[in-house]
Amino acid sequence: MMDSTRIARREFFRRSAIATAGAASAVYFPVGRIPLARAAAPAAYAEAPLLADLVRQGKLPPLAERLPAPDDILVVKPFEEIGQYGGTWRMVWKGPADFHAYGRENYDPVLRWPRDPHGPIQPGLAKRWQFSDGGKTLTLFFRKGLRWSDGHPWTVDDIIFWWEDIETNKELTAAPHSEWVVNDTPMTLEKVDDVTIRLKFAGPNGLVLQELAFHGNQWPLNFERFGFFAPAHYLKPFHPKYTTAIKDYRLFNEKADDLNPERPAMTPWPVSVYRPGDAKLIAARNPYYWKVDPEGRQLPYIDRLELTLVENNEAVAAQALSCQVDMQYRNMDLKKFPLFASKAKDCDYRVIRWLSASGSQLFFWPNQSYDGDPVLRKIFQDKNFRIALSVAIDRAKINSVAYLDQGQINAPTVVPDSAYFVPAVAQMYQEYDPKKAAEHLDAAGLKMGPDGKTRLRPDGRPLEVTIETWLTGGSADLDAIQLAASDWSAVGVKTAVKTMSRDLYWPRATGNAVQIATWNGDRGIAPFVDPIYIFPFDERSWMAPAFGTYYKTKGRQGEKPVGALAEMQTMFDQFKATVDRAKQVAIGKRLVQMAVEECTTICTVGLVPVPLIVKTNFRNVPEHYTQDWIIMSPGNLDTVQFFFKKA
Amino acid sequence: MIAFIVRRLLAMIPTLFFVSIACFIIIQLPPGDFLTSLQALAASSGSGADKAAMDNLRHQYGLDQPKYVRYVKWIAGFPRGDFGYSFEWKRPVRELIAARLGLTVLLSVLSLVLMWLIAVPVGIYSATHQYSGTDNTLTALAFLGLSVPDFLLGLIYLFIGIFVFGVSVTGLASPRLADAPWSAAKALDLSSHLFWPALILSLGGMTQLVRILRGSMLEVIGQPFVRTARAKGLGERVVIHKHAVKVAINPLVSVMGMQLPQLISGATILGIVLSLPTTGPMFIRALTSQDMYLAGTFLLFLALMLMIGNLLADVALAWIDPRIRYR
Numbered sequence: 001m002m003d004s005t006r007i008a009r010r011e012f013f014r015r016s017a018i019a020t021a022g023a024a025s026a027v028y029f030p031v032g033r034i035p036l037a038r039a040a041a042p043a044a045y046a047e048a049p050l051l052a053d054l055v056r057q058g059k060l061p062p063l064a065e066r067l068p069a070p071d072d073i074l075v076v077k078p079f080e081e082i083g084q085y086g087g088t089w090r091m092v093w094k095g096p097a098d099f100h101a102y103g104r105e106n107y108d109p110v111l112r113w114p115r116d117p118h119g120p121i122q123p124g125l126a127k128r129w130q131f132s133d134g135g136k137t138l139t140l141f142f143r144k145g146l147r148w149s150d151g152h153p154w155t156v157d158d159i160i161f162w163w164e165d166i167e168t169n170k171e172l173t174a175a176p177h178s179e180w181v182v183n184d185t186p187m188t189l190e191k192v193d194d195v196t197i198r199l200k201f202a203g204p205n206g207l208v209l210q211e212l213a214f215h216g217n218q219w220p221l222n223f224e225r226f227g228f229f230a231p232a233h234y235l236k237p238f239h240p241k242y243t244t245a246i247k248d249y250r251l252f253n254e255k256a257d258d259l260n261p262e263r264p265a266m267t268p269w270p271v272s273v274y275r276p277g278d279a280k281l282i283a284a285r286n287p288y289y290w291k292v293d294p295e296g297r298q299l300p301y302i303d304r305l306e307l308t309l310v311e312n313n314e315a316v317a318a319q320a321l322s323c324q325v326d327m328q329y330r331n332m333d334l335k336k337f338p339l340f341a342s343k344a345k346d347c348d349y350r351v352i353r354w355l356s357a358s359g360s361q362l363f364f365w366p367n368q369s370y371d372g373d374p375v376l377r378k379i380f381q382d383k384n385f386r387i388a389l390s391v392a393i394d395r396a397k398i399n400s401v402a403y404l405d406q407g408q409i410n411a412p413t414v415v416p417d418s419a420y421f422v423p424a425v426a427q428m429y430q431e432y433d434p435k436k437a438a439e440h441l442d443a444a445g446l447k448m449g450p451d452g453k454t455r456l457r458p459d460g461r462p463l464e465v466t467i468e469t470w471l472t473g474g475s476a477d478l479d480a481i482q483l484a485a486s487d488w489s490a491v492g493v494k495t496a497v498k499t500m501s502r503d504l505y506w507p508r509a510t511g512n513a514v515q516i517a518t519w520n521g522d523r524g525i526a527p528f529v530d531p532i533y534i535f536p537f538d539e540r541s542w543m544a545p546a547f548g549t550y551y552k553t554k555g556r557q558g559e560k561p562v563g564a565l566a567e568m569q570t571m572f573d574q575f576k577a578t579v580d581r582a583k584q585v586a587i588g589k590r591l592v593q594m595a596v597e598e599c600t601t602i603c604t605v606g607l608v609p610v611p612l613i614v615k616t617n618f619r620n621v622p623e624h625y626t627q628d629w630i631i632m633s634p635g636n637l638d639t640v641q642f643f644f645k646k647a
Numbered sequence: 648m649i650a651f652i653v654r655r656l657l658a659m660i661p662t663l664f665f666v667s668i669a670c671f672i673i674i675q676l677p678p679g680d681f682l683t684s685l686q687a688l689a690a691s692s693g694s695g696a697d698k699a700a701m702d703n704l705r706h707q708y709g710l711d712q713p714k715y716v717r718y719v720k721w722i723a724g725f726p727r728g729d730f731g732y733s734f735e736w737k738r739p740v741r742e743l744i745a746a747r748l749g750l751t752v753l754l755s756v757l758s759l760v761l762m763w764l765i766a767v768p769v770g771i772y773s774a775t776h777q778y779s780g781t782d783n784t785l786t787a788l789a790f791l792g793l794s795v796p797d798f799l800l801g802l803i804y805l806f807i808g809i810f811v812f813g814v815s816v817t818g819l820a821s822p823r824l825a826d827a828p829w830s831a832a833k834a835l836d837l838s839s840h841l842f843w844p845a846l847i848l849s850l851g852g853m854t855q856l857v858r859i860l861r862g863s864m865l866e867v868i869g870q871p872f873v874r875t876a877r878a879k880g881l882g883e884r885v886v887i888h889k890h891a892v893k894v895a896i897n898p899l900v901s902v903m904g905m906q907l908p909q910l911i912s913g914a915t916i917l918g919i920v921l922s923l924p925t926t927g928p929m930f931i932r933a934l935t936s937q938d939m940y941l942a943g944t945f946l947l948f949l950a951l952m953l954m955i956g957n958l959l960a961d962v963a964l965a966w967i968d969p970r971i972r973y974r
Contacts (some may be wrong), residue, residue: 095932096735097688170708174699223689225700249707254737277737277743279818279924308818310922311932315817318805318922322815346813503679503937506687539697540690 042296048085068145074291079620083301083643093307099222104266107635110216142195147288148264156197161232179211206578208279214529268300271590281307295318301643323347333578355610357524357628359412360603369546386599388440390429402479407605415524417626418586425596464494469518470505510539517542535568543600617645670946704824731940751925768859792854800847801920817922863895904960
C-alpha cells in the first residue's frame with residue numbers, strides 16, 4: 001500500500017517535471033538570475049485608495065509629507081510587471097515559535113540581501129555606505145525623512161538607543177552579539193547628524209555589510225533577539241532607565257515585541273490586530289512606508305496580511321486545500337505536493353517548487369573533539385574514516401525512499417545559487433562505492449574483525465558508533481538516518497541510532513557529548529554570517545563543538561584545535577577582516593572547498609524542493625528560486641511588490 | 648439539598664489544593680525548563696542564544712528560584728486572578744486562557760446536551776423494541792460509534808469538508824466573518840461550526856449511554872411495579888416515560904460524571920485535528936515548550952471542570968433519586 005502511493009507520487013513528479021522543465025533528469029533546476037531591484041526615480045507619486053480616503057478625511061497627512069525626501073525614496077522594480085493596489089494576503093502560521101511566518105514578509109533591515117545571491121548587498125533604510133580607516137570605520141547614510149509607522153521621524157538616535165539601552169544593557173542582552181564585536185572590543189557609535197552614523201571597530205570588519213542585511217532589523221526579531229535599532233520615542237517610557245517607576249524589563253520586552261500591535265515599525269505591514277493566542281493575526285499596510293514602484297506608486301501593493309493560527313503541518317495543508325491561502329511558503333511538506341496539485345484548479349492556485357538552500361537535507365558530523373572515548377576520537381579525526389563513511393552511503397536509495405527522488409546530490413556547505421559555490425568539489429566523495437569505503441577504512445587501520453561483519457578499533461574492541469538525533473518519528477529524515485546507519489554497518493562500522501527530543505539533544509550536542517550528530521542542513525547561500533557548518537565556529541559546530549567553543553571564546557574555554565580545522569579558523573579570521581568583496585569571496589570559496597575536501601561533514605541528499613501555493617492572480621513571484629532563512633526568503637524578493645492581479 | 652451542595656463545595660477546596668501541587672510537580676517532571684527549549688529553537692537560527700543569555704532570561708522569569716518558592720508565588724496569585732506568566736506568549740496566563748476556556752466549556756456542554764438529546768430517545772426506543780430490525784441496526788451503529796476514535800471522525804469530517812463540499816472546516820468561524828463584530832449572523836456561524844465538532848465529540852459517549860439505557864430499561868420494564876402500572880390501566884406512554892424511564896435513568900446520571908474527563912481529553916485531540924481555538928491545542932503546545940505556568944493553569948482548570956462536572960452529576964442524581972439525598 002505504502003509502496004504504491006510512493007510510486008504514484010514519484011510518477012506524478014516525473015510527469016510534472018517533464019511538463020515544466022522539458023527534461024526529466026536535469027542535474028539542477030534551471031536557476032533564473034533574478035534582476036536587481038533598483039530603478040530610476042519616478043516623476044510623481046501616488047498612493048493606495050485606502051490611504052487616499054484617509055487623507056481626504058483628514059486622518060492622515062498627504063503622501064508627500066509621509067514619504068522620505070524625493071531623492072531618498074527607494075524605488076523597487078517589480079519582478080514581472082507593475083502591480084495593482086488592494087487585497088488581503090492570507091497565510092497560515094503556527095504561533096510565536098513560527099515567528100518567521102510573519103517576519104519574513106516584513107524584512108526591512110538597514111541593508112538588504114540581494115534578490116540574486118550573486119549580487120552585492122543592497123541599500124535598505126540606509127541609502128549608501130562608505131568604509132574608511134582601512135575598513136575599521138563604516139559610515140552609514142540613511143534616507144532623509146524616514147518615518148515610523150506612527151508618523152514619528154526615524155533618526156540614528158533609534159540606533160543609539162538600541163546600542164546603549166538594549167544591546168549593551170546586561171539585563172536585556174547578556175553580551176553584545178559577536179557581529180558587533182571585533183578583536184574582543186565592542187564597536188563604538190558616532191552620530192554625525194540625524195541621518196548619518198559612524199560605526200567604529202577595533203579592526204577591519206569585512207562582515208558588517210552582510211550582518212546589517214542579516215541582523216540590521218528592528219530589535220528584537222521575536223525570540224531571536226537580534227536587531228540594530230528600536231523606536232526610542234515609543235519604548236523609552238517602558239525602560240527602567242528612563243522611567244524609574246518601572247522596576248523590571250518584562251513590560252519593556254512585551255512592548256518591544258514584534259507582534260505588539262501598538263509598536264511602531266519600519267516594515268510594510270506592521271501588526272494591527274492581534275492578541276497573543278488569537279486565532280488570527282492581522283497586519284495592515286504602513287501608511288509611512290518609504291518605497292515606491294517605478295511609476296511612483298507607494299508600496300506595498302497588498303493592503304493587509306492575515307495569518308491563521310494552526311497547530312501542525314496537517315492543518316496547514318487542510319487550510320491550503322480548502323482554498324484558504326493566497327500564498328503559503330512555510331510548513332509545506334514535499335510529500336503533499338500531489339495533494340496540493342489536485343486542488344490547484346478548484347482553488348485557482350499554482351503549486352511551485354523552490355529549492356531549499358541545503359547542500360544536504362541532513363548532515364552527519366563525526367565529532368572530532370569527542371572526549372567520551374579517546375580511541376573513537378582518534379578515529380573520527382582520521383580523514384580516511386570520514387571519507388569512508390561518505391562513500392559508503394547509497395544516496396540514490398535515500399533520495400528515492402525519503403525524498404521521493406526530488407533531492408539532488410551535492411556536497412555539503414553551499415548550493416549552486418551561492419556566490420561561494422565551487423563546482424570542482426560539488427560532487428566530491430558523493431559517489432556510492434562500498435569497495436572504496438573498505439579501502440579507506442583499511443587505510444585508517446580499522447581491520448575487519450573475525451566475524452567478517454564488524455571492524456575492530458586499534459584497541460581491539462569492535463568499532464561501534466552512535467548517531468544521535470532529535471528528528472523523531474514520521475519524518476523523512478529519520479528514514480534517511482536509518483538508511484545511512486545500515487549502509488555504515490554494511491561496511492563494518494556498526495552504527496546505532498538514538499532519537500530524543502530537541503530539548504535533550506541540544507545540550508548533549510553542544511556539550512560535546514555526542515559521537516555523531518545530525519541536523520538539517522541550511523545556510524547554503526550566505527553561510528558566513530553564521531558559518532557553523534563550515535568549520536568549528538562555536539559550540540553548534542558539531543564536527544567539533546569543543547574546538548568551536550575554543551574559537552568562540554578566544555581560547556578561554558574548549559579545546560585548541562589542530563590541523564585543517566585550526567587552519568580554517570584562521571582563514572575565517574582573514575575573511576572577516578577583508579573588506580574587498582572579491583577577495584572575500586575568494587577566501588570564502590577556499591573555505592568551502594577545504595570543508596568539502598576534509599570531509600568534516602557527511603551529507604545525504606540536498607536541494608530538496610519545498611512546495612508553495614500561489615494563487616494564479618498572485619503575481620511577481622519567481623518560479624525558480626533558492627530559499628533560505630538567512631536571506632529571509634521570500635523577504636529578499638521584495639514582498640512589497642507582490643500583488644493581486646485583477647481580471 | 649443545599650447543605651449537601653455546600654458540603655461538596657467545601658470538600659473541593661482541599662482537593663484543589665492537592666491537585667495544584669500535583670499539577671506543579673507534573674509539569675516540572677521533564678528535564679530542563681522553558682528556556683532550554685527556547686535555546687534550542689533560538690540558537691539554531693543564529694548565535695547569541697548561549698547560556699549567559701538564557702540565564703539572564705531565566706533570572707528575569709524567576710526560573711532560577713527554588714521550586715517551592717515558584718509554587719508559592721504561583722498559588723499566591725490565584726485569589727487575585729493571577730495565574731502566572733506565559734513565557735512563550737509573553738502575556739499573563741489569565742489573558743490567554745479566558746476565551747479558550749469559555750469555548751472549551753461551550754463545546755463540552757454542547758456535546759453533553761447533544762449526547763443526552765439523542766441517546767435517551769434512542770435508548771428507550773431500542774429497549775421497547777428489543778430485537779426488532781431498528782434495534783439491531785442501532786446496536787450495530789452504537790458499537791461502531793463506540794469503537795471509532797473521535798480524532799478519526801474529525802479527520803473524516805475534514806476530508807469530506809474539503810474534498811466533497813470544498814468548504815473550510817477548521818477553526819470556529821467562516822473566513823468572511825472572522826473579524827466581523829458579534830452579530831446574529833456570526834453567532835449562527837459559530838454554532839454551525841461548533842455543531843459538527845460537538846457531535847463528533849459526543850458520539851463515543853452517546854453510544855455508551857444508549858447501551859446503558861437500553862440495558863437498564865430492559866431490566867426495569869420486567870419489574871413488578873411496571874406490570875402493576877400496566878395493570879392499573881395506565882397508557883403505555885405513561886408507563887414507560889413516567890415510571891420506567893425515571894428509574895432506568897439513574898445509571899446514566901452516574902456515568903455522566905465519568906464522561907466529562909473523556910469529553911475533555913477528546914476535545915483536546917479534536918481541537919488539534921480541527922484547529923479549534925479551545926484549550927486543547929494551547930495546552931499541548933504549552934506542555935511541549937515547557938511553558939510551565941500556562942500548562943499548570945490549564946491542568947488545574949481542567950481538574951476543576953472535572954470536579955464541577957462530578958458535583959453536577961451528584962446533584963442531579965440526588966435530585967432524581969431521593970435515597971441519595973437523605974443518606
